Amino acid sequence: MSDHVNLCEGELSAWLQGAFQKAFPGELDSFVPRVLPAQDAKFGDFQCNEAMGLAKQLHKPPRQIAQLAVDALPMPAMLTKVEVAGPGFINLTVNAEWLAGQLEKLAAAASFGIPQSGAGKSVVIDYSSPNAAKQMHIGHIRSIVIGNAIDRLHRALGYRVLADNHLGDWGTQFGILLKGYRECLTDEQRANLTVADLEQAYVASAGRAKTDEVWKDACRAELVKLQQGDADDRALWKKFIDISIGEFTRMYDRLDVHFDLWRGESFYNDRLAGVVKRLQDAGLAVESQGAQIVKFEEEGLPIAIIQKSDGGFNYATTDIATVESRVEEFAPDRIIYVTDERQQLHFKQFFRICEKLGCTAKLVHVWFGLMSYQGRAISTREGNLIKLDELLEEAVKRSLAIIQSQKPDGMTDEEQRKLAEDIGVGAIKYTDLSHDPTTPIDFNWDKALALDGNSGPYLQYAYARICSLLDKSGEEADGKLLLDSPIEKQLALSLLQFPGTVQRAADNFKPSMLADYLFGLSQQYSSFYQRSPVLKADPAVRASRLRLCSLVARVLEEGLHLLGIRTPRRI
Ligand code: ARG
Numbered sequence: 001m002s003d004h005v006n007l008c009e010g011e012l013s014a015w016l017q018g019a020f021q022k023a024f025p026g027e028l029d030s031f032v033p034r035v036l037p038a039q040d041a042k043f044g045d046f047q048c049n050e051a052m053g054l055a056k057q058l059h060k061p062p063r064q065i066a067q068l069a070v071d072a073l074p075m076p077a078m079l080t081k082v083e084v085a086g087p088g089f090i091n092l093t094v095n096a097e098w099l100a101g102q103l104e105k106l107a108a109a110a111s112f113g114i115p116q117s118g119a120g121k122s123v124v125i126d127y128s129s130p131n132a133a134k135q136m137h138i139g140h141i142r143s144i145v146i147g148n149a150i151d152r153l154h155r156a157l158g159y160r161v162l163a164d165n166h167l168g169d170w171g172t173q174f175g176i177l178l179k180g181y182r183e184c185l186t187d188e189q190r191a192n193l194t195v196a197d198l199e200q201a202y203v204a205s206a207g208r209a210k211t212d213e214v215w216k217d218a219c220r221a222e223l224v225k226l227q228q229g230d231a232d233d234r235a236l237w238k239k240f241i242d243i244s245i246g247e248f249t250r251m252y253d254r255l256d257v258h259f260d261l262w263r264g265e266s267f268y269n270d271r272l273a274g275v276v277k278r279l280q281d282a283g284l285a286v287e288s289q290g291a292q293i294v295k296f297e298e299e300g301l302p303i304a305i306i307q308k309s310d311g312g313f314n315y316a317t318t319d320i321a322t323v324e325s326r327v328e329e330f331a332p333d334r335i336i337y338v339t340d341e342r343q344q345l346h347f348k349q350f351f352r353i354c355e356k357l358g359c360t361a362k363l364v365h366v367w368f369g370l371m372s373y374q375g376r377a378i379s380t381r382e383g384n385l386i387k388l389d390e391l392l393e394e395a396v397k398r399s400l401a402i403i404q405s406q407k408p409d410g411m412t413d414e415e416q417r418k419l420a421e422d423i424g425v426g427a428i429k430y431t432d433l434s435h436d437p438t439t440p441i442d443f444n445w446d447k448a449l450a451l452d453g454n455s456g457p458y459l460q461y462a463y464a465r466i467c468s469l470l471d472k473s474g475e476e477a478d479g480k481l482l483l484d485s486p487i488e489k490q491l492a493l494s495l496l497q498f499p500g501t502v503q504r505a506a507d508n509f510k511p512s513m514l515a516d517y518l519f520g521l522s523q524q525y526s527s528f529y530q531r532s533p534v535l536k537a538d539p540a541v542r543a544s545r546l547r548l549c550s551l552v553a554r555v556l557e558e559g560l561h562l563l564g565i566r567t568p569r570r571i
Contacts, residue, residue, distance in 0.1 A: 005115050005500040007102050008493075009035040012046055012092055015076050016069065020050075023065075023072035024058060035092070037497060041486070044081065044091035045099075045493055051088035062088030096489055100481035103492050106499070107551055111156060112558055113499040118159030118506075124326050124361075125151050125161060127338040128257070131168030132244040132264070133177055133198040136251055136388035138443065139340075139378045142368045145432045145564065147338035148257045149511035150366065152562045157506055162330055165248075166322065167264030169241050172312075173202065175223025177240065178233055179215070180205025195247045198240055241266075251388055255425060256564055263322075271321040272313040276306055279320075284356055294353055304349040316350045323354050327361055334362045336509065341367045341438070366509045369440030395424030398449055399457075403571075411570075422566040423457050424449075430456030433563050434515040454519050456565055459556065462522035464571040466553040470546065473535055477550035479543025487528045491548060494521050498555050502562065511563055518559045525552050 004010035016033040033050045051066035058065055066088040075082055081093035106113040127147020130140055147163075155161050180201035181190070189197045209216040226233040245262065252258065276292055279285035285292045290309030296302070306317045326335060337347060347365035354363060371378060378385055386394075400420035408416060431448040434455075435441055451457050470477055483489045497517065505513040534545040557567045 004035065005117075005503045006496055007106060007113065007499075008094070008099070008496050009037075009046065009500075011078065011102075012048075012094075015073070015078075016048055016050075016090070019069045019073045023068040027058065028054075037493065038091065041490060043085065043089070044083065044093040045489070046092040046094070048090040048092070049088075051090065055088075066090050096483040099489065099492050099496075100483050103481060103495060103551065106496060107554070112555060114156050114502050115499055116158035117503060118154060118157040121158075121333040122160040122162065122330050123154050123334040123336065124164055124330060124332045125154070125336045125338070126164050126166045126322075127151070127336075128248075128252075128259075129164075129166040129168070129339070130248065131173070133173075133195060133202060133240050134244075135195050135199055136248065137378070138373065138386045138388065138391050139371055140388055141391070141428065142340070142371055142432055142437075142441075143338045144252070144255060144257055145429045146366065146368055146437050146511060147336075148255070148564050149433055149514075149562065150336060150338065150506070150509055152564060153502060153506040153511065153514070156502060156562055159333075162261055162326075162332070163259045164261040164263055164326075165259040167241070167244070167262065169244075169264030170266040170269060170318075172223060173206075174226055174237055174240075175219040175221075176205045176209060177202045178222040178226065178236060179219045181236065181240075184208075193239070193243055195244055198243065251392075254392060254421075255429070256566070265318045265322075268318050268321040268325060271325065272317050275317055275321045275324070276313070278357065279306060279353070282357060284353065294349070296349065296352060299348075299352060301345065301349055301352070304353070316346060316353070319346075319350045320353055320357075323350075323359055323361070323363070324357075327359060332361045334364060336364045336366060338366045338368070341369055343367065364509060366437060368437040372440065372442045375442055391428065392425060394445075395428050395449070396420045397424075398445065399424040399427065402449065402451075419568055419571065422568050423460060423571070426456040426460055426560075426565040428456075429563065429565055430459070430515065433511045434519070436510060436512045454515075457571075459518055459522055459560060460565070460567060461571050462525060463553055463556040463560065463567050464569060466525070466549050466556070467569040469534060470550055470553065473542075473546050475543070475546055477546040479547045480540070481547050482541065482544040483548075484541075485532060487524070487531060488545070488548060491521075491524050491528050491552065494524055495551055495555055498559065502559075514559055514562060518556060518563075521552065521555065521559075525549075 004013055012035045013033050016035065017031065020028050020031060020033060033048050035046050035048050038044050038047045051062040051069070054065055055062045063084060066084040070082050070084060070090060078094055078098040079092055080095045083091040085091055125147060127150070128140070128144045130136060151161055151163050177198065181198070184201045184204035185197055205215070205219065209219050222233060226237055241264070276285060279294065280292070284294050285306055286295070291305050292307035293303045293305050296304070304316050305314055307313055323335065326332060344365065344367055351363045351365070373386065400416060403416050403420055403423070411419070427448045431443065432441065447453070448455060449457060451461060481492070483492050501514055501517045505511055532545060534542060534549060537545060560567050
């Protein structure tokens with residue numbers, strides 16, 4: 001069987017496989033030729049470049065190999081032209097009717113033919129994972145949005161996904177926070193506690209601890225009390241976490257993001273001593289100045305401290321315990337972490353430790369470049385720390401202004417507000433997802449909300465325009481596909497790339513691959529639409545074009561949903 005995800009490539013590959021085997025009997029028994037979409041429509045619809053790689057094994061020039069293969073079997077009905085070109089490319093042009101049939105097959109398949117390659121497998125995706133008791137700001141958006149798209153892509157491929165929000169809910173900062181809560185807030189703040197208050201308490205207390213030794217000791221004492229299970233401190237800690245979760249959840253709801261698990265760092269607390277013990281037993285952890293450390297001499301990485309000299313455990317220790325627990329409970333094939341680029345060393349180190357301990361899951365760190373705003377890093381000091389809440393509100397406000405400027409007749413205020421929410425939130429998400437995760441992003445309002453260019457609203461608009469065309473036609477859009485102009489054929493070829501694109505985006509942990517594809521598809525659609533009348537065409541052509549439009553709409557809809565972007569039918 002071929003390993004092609006896409007239907008057409010699979011069938012073309014099967015034919016070529018037979019041809020190669022016939023031309024070179026006994027020499028290419030398990031060889032599966034790769035077929036790719038043509039790089040340039042001038043040369044056909046698909047191409048196979050394998051002859052070049054076979055030259056050595058077959059002791060023949062690649063062009064001759066390609067020619068012998070294509071001459072070995074009669075040209076099948078699905079093709080109209082087979083050509084050997086250049087150093088040995090095999091260019092394939094397919095028959096429009098066959099192509100239409102392939103497209104119909106895909107349309108009849110569940111989720112437009114997305115392969116169920118993850119069936120029977122599970123994957124844990126650790127994303128967002130913010131630190132509790134801090135407000136979410138613009139710097140938090142990337143992990144949420146990229147993580148959620150990776151989550152959706154895996155679900156679509158049939159994986160059992162466990163989206164796990166690994167909250168930073170434990171550690172030294174809670175001693176500082178407890179002290180700050182008791183001493184730096186008003187009674188009223190304490191009575192109606194918000195995450196903003198907690199952040200204020202933390203900042204005030206941490207500042208004080210820098211200059212005041214007595215204060216610092218008091219913070220430490222609070223931490224010890226908390227760790228020893230003091231009832232009051234525990235109850236307060238629980239309250240801080242619940243308030244944080246409540247506020248984060250409001251944000252996630254707005255972003256259509258939902259977690260299966262909320263296991264913060266504290267969940268793994270009881271396992272930490274065991275991790276250190278196992279590392280010592282395995283000869284991986286050694287003592288150094290009273291601390292337990294792991295060295296990475298072979299890997300050329302700096303050491304990792306897994307237990308401090310005061311007995312406290314570190315971030316890495318918790319992460320190792322987390323992997324062990326996840327593997328025990330879920331036996332995942334993959335555990336994917338989505339954080340910013342600054343944590344690369346941490347992940348390299350603890351992944352390596354897990355491997356040495358015999359971890360069976362594939363551990364993947366998807367890191368992303370930092371977000372800046374107006375060319376400057378986002379930080380409290382720069383004073384450009386836009387809160388996530390405010391970011392979303394501003395996006396919605398700007399979208400609403402655009403909607404209203406277009407005088408939307410017959411839309412109630414509430415409908416306009418709902419539409420603005422879909423567009424504004426979609427714009428923010430798409431800005432992020434259209435970039436390869438590793439590229440830094442300088443956030444720009446005009447670009448994010450632009451109705452042309454590579455933006456969320458552009459894609460939503462393309463979808464809505466097709467919906468309105470279909471509505472206007474008053475037909476079912478289930479006519480027979482003819483695909484008799486080059487642009488229609490191109491559009492069909494693109495639609496057929498959808499399942500493979502979803503697979504690739506998931507396997508590379510790059511939702512941007514799907515975003516690029518959808519943008520390309522909508523551009524193609526718009527050149528098709530400019531050149532080809534739909535409603536005014538002759539009945540058979542009209543029916544075919546409506547069908548094609550409806551398939552484009554369906555792929556845009558499914559694709560945008562995989563990116564977590566809503567698709568209003570009317571804009
Ligand atoms: N809480 C961390 C932060 O805000 C991110 C945690 C990522 N996940 C993990 N398992 N280390 O930077």
